[in-house]
Amino acid sequence: MTRKIRIVLHMPKAAIEQLYRREKNHKIRERLQAILLLLDGKTAKEIASILRRNEKTIRLWAKAWNAKGYDGLKPWKGQKRKPRISEDEWKAIAKKAIDKNMTLKEVFLYIRNSRGELISYKTTWYWLRKKLKIPYGKPYISSDKRPKDAEETLKKD
Numbered sequence: 001m002t003r004k005i006r007i008v009l010h011m012p013k014a015a016i017e018q019l020y021r022r023e024k025n026h027k028i029r030e031r032l033q034a035i036l037l038l039l040d041g042k043t044a045k046e047i048a049s050i051l052r053r054n055e056k057t058i059r060l061w062a063k064a065w066n067a068k069g070y071d072g073l074k075p076w077k078g079q080k081r082k083p084r085i086s087e088d089e090w091k092a093i094a095k096k097a098i099d100k101n102m103t104l105k106e107v108f109l110y111i112r113n114s115r116g117e118l119i120s121y122k123t124t125w126y127w128l129r130k131k132l133k134i135p136y137g138k139p140y141i142s143s144d145k146r147p148k149d150a151e152e153t154l155k156k157d
Contacts, residue, residue: 005062007038010069019070031061031073038062084117090127094134104128 016039020032030051037047044062048055064072085093097107108124111117128134147153 004041004043005038005059006066007035007062008066008069009039010065013039025074027075028073031065034058034061035065035073084119085111085115085127087131090132094128094132097128097134 013036016032016036020029020036023029023032034047034051034053037050038044038058042050044055044058047053047058051058061073066072093107093111096102096110102110104125105121107128108119108121111119111124
C-alpha cells in the first residue's frame, strides 16, 4: 500500500470544488480533481487508476499544488518539445536557399544531408513558407533561363 500524500490547503476545500466546477481548461480541471481526491484521503495509486494516469504524474501534480497552489496546476513552460532546428538556424538556411536558388525539395534534402536532422518535408515547408514568408517557386527575383531581351522580343511579335 502506498503512503498518502500530504496536501497543503491554500484555500478551503469548498473553494477548490468551486474552481473545479468552473474551470474550462480540461488539463487544470483534471489536476484539480486529483487534488480533491487526495483531500478525500485517496492514495496516489488509487487516483492514478481512477484518472488513468501514472502514479508519478499524480505525485507531480500534488507537489506543484503544494508549492504554488492553483497556479502550480496550470501548464508550465518546458512542457513543449524543443525544436530540432532553432529559428536562427532556419533563417540561415533560408538565406542560403535564396542565395543558391534552391527549391523547397532541395532545401529539404540539404537539411537532411548536411545537418543530419530528421525533419519532415512539411516542417521545411512550414518554416520557409509560413514563418519566414519565402515566396512559392524558386526563391529568386529573376529567372536564370529568361533571356536578357525578353521584353523586346515580346514587343516585336
